[in-house]
Every structure is written in C-alpha cells, then in structure tokens.
Amino acid sequence: MIRAGTAHRTPVHPVKLFPDTPPPGPFRRSFWRSPLRGPSLTAVLGLLLLVFLPVVMVTGFLSHAAYEPDLGRNAIVRPDIDLVPFDWPTWTYLYAVTQGLHVVGGIVLVPLLLAKLWSVIPRLFAWPPWSSPAQALERLTLLGLVGGAGFQFATGIVNAQLYYPFTFNFVVAHYYGAWVFTAAFLAHVVVKLPVALRARKVRDEVLDHVLVAPEPAKPTLSRRGFFGVVGLSSGALAVTWAGQSVGGPLRQLAVLGTRGGGQSFPVNKTAAAARVTQAMVGSAWRLRVGDRSYSRADLLAMPQHRATLPIACVEGWSTTQDWEGVRLRDLAPDDAFGTMTAVSLQPRGVLRQASLTRGQALDGDALLALKVNGEDLSMDHGFPARIIVPGLPGVHCTKWVGELVFA
Ligand SMILES: Nc1nc2c(c(=O)[nH]1)N[C@H]1C(S)=C(S)[C@@H](COP(=O)(O)O)O[C@H]1N2
Ligand SMILES: [Mo]
Numbered sequence: 001m002i003r004a005g006t007a008h009r010t011p012v013h014p015v016k017l018f019p020d021t022p023p024p025g026p027f028r029r030s031f032w033r034s035p036l037r038g039p040s041l042t043a044v045l046g047l048l049l050l051v052f053l054p055v056v057m058v059t060g061f062l063s064h065a066a067y068e069p070d071l072g073r074n075a076i077v078r079p080d081i082d083l084v085p086f087d088w089p090t091w092t093y094l095y096a097v098t099q100g101l102h103v104v105g106g107i108v109l110v111p112l113l114l115a116k117l118w119s120v121i122p123r124l125f126a127w128p129p130w131s132s133p134a135q136a137l138e139r140l141t142l143l144g145l146v147g148g149a150g151f152q153f154a155t156g157i158v159n160a161q162l163y164y165p166f167t168f169n170f171v172v173a174h175y176y177g178a179w180v181f182t183a184a185f186l187a188h189v190v191v192k193l194p195v196a197l198r199a200r201k202v203r204d205e206v207l208d209h210v211l212v213a214p215e216p217a218k219p220t221l222s223r224r225g226f227f228g229v230v231g232l233s234s235g236a237l238a239v240t241w242a243g244q245s246v247g248g249p250l251r252q253l254a255v256l257g258t259r260g261g262g263q264s265f266p267v268n269k270t271a272a273a274a275r276v277t278q279a280m281v282g283s284a285w286r287l288r289v290g291d292r293s294y295s296r297a298d299l300l301a302m303p304q305h306r307a308t309l310p311i312a313c314v315e316g317w318s319t320t321q322d323w324e325g326v327r328l329r330d331l332a333p334d335d336a337f338g339t340m341t342a343v344s345l346q347p348r349g350v351l352r353q354a355s356l357t358r359g360q361a362l363d364g365d366a367l368l369a370l371k372v373n374g375e376d377l378s379m380d381h382g383f384p385a386r387i388i389v390p391g392l393p394g395v396h397c398t399k400w401v402g403e404l405v406f407a
Pocket of ligand 1: 346349395
C-alpha cells in the first residue's frame with residue numbers, strides 16, 4: 001500500500017489491473033456457501049468425466065470418418081485437410097453402435113457435466129480475474145472448455161431432436177467445435193489430472209482452497225445424496241433416450257427420442273418435405289446408370305437380394321428392417337470404378353446425393369432396395385428405390401434414387 005505523502009517513492013509493484021478487494025457478489029469467496037464444494041468433489045466428478053467424455057469424443061470423430069469426408073460429394077470440410085481418412089467398414093451395426101454411443105452418451109453425461117460446472121463455479125469468478133499472462137492464457141483455455149462443451153452439447157442435442165434446424169451448417173460447426181473442445185480438454189487434463197489425483201487424498205475441511213466455502217451454509221444434501229441426484233438424472237435420461245438406438249422393448253420408453261412416421265418406423269424427411277411428387281416416381285420413372293435405364297419392372301426382374309439391416313441416423317436413432325432389392329454390384333456396368341454416387345430425384349438439399357467407396361458399393365448386402373418388410377417402399381421411405389448399405393450412416397442411404405454414377 002502506498003500511503004498519501006509517500007507518493008514520491010518509486011513504487012515496487014507494477015500498476016495493478018484489479019483492486020485487491022473483489023467487488024461484492026460472486027467474486028467474493030463468502031458468496032459461495034455450499035458445504036459440498038471442495039477439491040475432492042471436483043476431483044471425483046472430473047475423473048468420472050475423464051473416463052466417459054472420451055467415449056463421446058471418439059465416437060464423434062468416428063462419425064466424421066463414417067461420412068467419408070474425402071469423397072467429393074460428401075465433403076463436409078475441405079477434403080485436403082481431412083484428418084481421419086480411412087474406409088468406413090460395412091459391419092452391419094457399426095454406425096448404429098458408434099453413433100448410439102455418441103448421442104445417448106452425450107445426453108447421459110449432461111447431469112455429470114452440469115454437476116462438474118457447479119462444483120467449480122467459484123473458480124470461474126476467481127479474483128483477480130488474472131494476475132499474469134500465463135494465468136490469462138489458462139483462463140482462455142477454460143473458455144474453450146466451458147464454451148466448447150456448451151456449444152457441442154447444445155447443438156448436438158438440438159440436432160438430435162430436430163432435423164437440422166440451424167441456419168448455419170451444423171455438421172461443419174459441430175466438427176470444428178469438436179477440435180476446439182478437444183484441444184481445451186486435453187490441455188485441461190494435462191494441467192488438472194495431477195491436482196485431481198492429489199485432491200482425492202486430502203480432506204477438504206483442512207484446506208484454505210478457493211472451492212471450500214469459508215462460511216459454509218447448513219448442508220441440504222449429503223455428498224452421497226448429490227451423487228444420487230446426478231446418477232438418477234443420468235439414468236432417467238438413459239431410459240428415455242437409449243431405446244431409440246437400442247430398440248426392442250426399450251423403444252417404448254424412449255419418449256424423449258423416437259421419431260414417428262409411416263410404415264411403422266421413423267422417417268427422416270418425408271417425400272413432401274423433400275419435394276418429391278407422385279408424378280416423379282410414377283410409371284415414367286427410370287433409374288439411369290451411365291447410358292442404361294431401368295424401369296421398376298426391369299429392376300424387379302433382376303435377381304433380388306434380401307438383407308436385414310439398420311438405418312442408423314446421425315441423430316442417434318436406429319431401426320432394423322428387412323430390405324429387398326438389387327445388389328449395387330449387379331448394377332455396376334463394370335468393375336472399374338472408384339466411387340458410386342447415388343443421386344436422388346429430390347431437387348434440392350445436401351442429402352440429395354451421397355457417395356460410397358468402391359468397397360462399400362461392392363458389399364454383398366449393399367442394396368438398391370425396392371421393398372421393405374415384404375411390401376413396396378412407401379413414398380416417405382424412398383419409393384421407388386433407395387440405397388441401404390450395412391454399417392453406414394443413414395445420410396448415405398439416399399431415398400428416391402434417380403441415378404447411379406459409377407466413377
Ligand atoms: N434423398 C434423401 N435421402 C435421404 C435423406 C434425405 O433427406 N433425402 N435423409 C437421409 C437420412 S439423414 C436418414 S437417417 C435416412 C432415413 O431413412 P428413413 O426416412 O427411411 O427412415 O434417409 C436418408 N436418405
Ligand atoms: Mo439421418
């Protein structure tokens with residue numbers, strides 16, 4: 001402190017950005033009064049997230065890989081900066097499992113994430129906000145962590161409930177958001193893991209720690225009760241969401257997730273919404289493949305193949321049905337192709353066409369489906385013909401196909 005009358009002395013400290021005393025309110029430690037907060041609660045929550053968050057993160061990047069972003073027509077980011085370029089295998093339930101884990105996992109983690117955020121809230125109001133450039137940088141990674149998590153969870157959950165309701169490109173934004181969050185998450189783990197491991201051995205009460213309330217209020221909940229609330233919330237979310245990915249009797253319980261629709265399984269984008277009309281799919285409809293053209297009767301006269309396969313949507317739901325139609329490899333003019341692009345009659349929209357790798361198109365169960373569960377496809381499920389391939393994301397199962405391009 002420099003007292004009046006001593007101003008002629010050279011100050012020892014550089015000019016302070018912030019006064020010593022925090023402003024009243026959340027910046028004062030005494031504002032935070034829960035007796036539950038402390039480094040060990042935060043450590044347990046952090047370690048739980050360290051185990052479960054990577055499941056959601058890794059399956060998210062796998063979803064990006066499944067999109068085959070290096071295939072021209074699927075490119076969601078510049079193909080030359082694609083960071084996960086490999087051929088997504090056609091293992092029947094692969095995408096249903098990875099994306100089910102991604103979406104259900106993300107939803108189930110929300111209570112744990114909120115609990116973690118609640119446990120460290122006094123730190124977000126630390127005073128002074130920063131005292132050195134290094135500390136300012138550390139707080140910036142916190143912004144990436146909290147902001148990144150908020151953005152990823154909010155956009156992901158909204159997208160899983162509604163069909164791409166955003167004015168921005170969700171896929172691209174969620175992908176770049178994932179890199180921001182992952183970088184901040186890794187930095188946070190490197191800095192905090194040793195702290196968390198140490199904190200579990202020390203009793204909070206003996207610490208003068210920013211997370212320990214200096215004037216604790218009476219407890220309203222024991223720590224066990226706190227974990228009970230978090231666990232029950234996660235469990236309730238799991239029960240009301242997971243059924244749409246897992247299926248079976250659980251599907252009835254998935255009140256927060258399942259899509260309704262015709263032919264008794266979910267529809268993503270109806271024919272009407274895609275602006276596909278009866279006239280476009282009537283008797284004049286032909287499938288074009290190079291210079292050849294097939295009527296529906298021509299296709300039904302070819303060898304028919306049946307396969308029980310899931311539609312596994314990026315939104316996390318999946319549904320397994322019995323499909324019947326012509327193998328894609330029977331429609332290829334020759335063996336010399338690298339990719340196959342299905343083009344829909346749908347006039348507009350990113351999903352009007354999608355590309356498969358050669359390996360995916362050659363799979364014995366990769367079909368141009370004409371029927372499902374023994375009946376002609378309904379309009380909403382892609383009549384007169386749609387793609388269905390084992391293991392791929394639903395976005396690659398193009399409906400109302402008008403042309404196949406083997407390139
Ligand atoms: N032409 C076209 N095909 C499409 C779509 C679309 O919007 N347009 N949506 C895709 C998506 S995201 C999914 S999950 C599946 C859903 O198929 P279903 O409506 O038969 O269940 O169709 C795919 N095929
Ligand atoms: Mo989808």
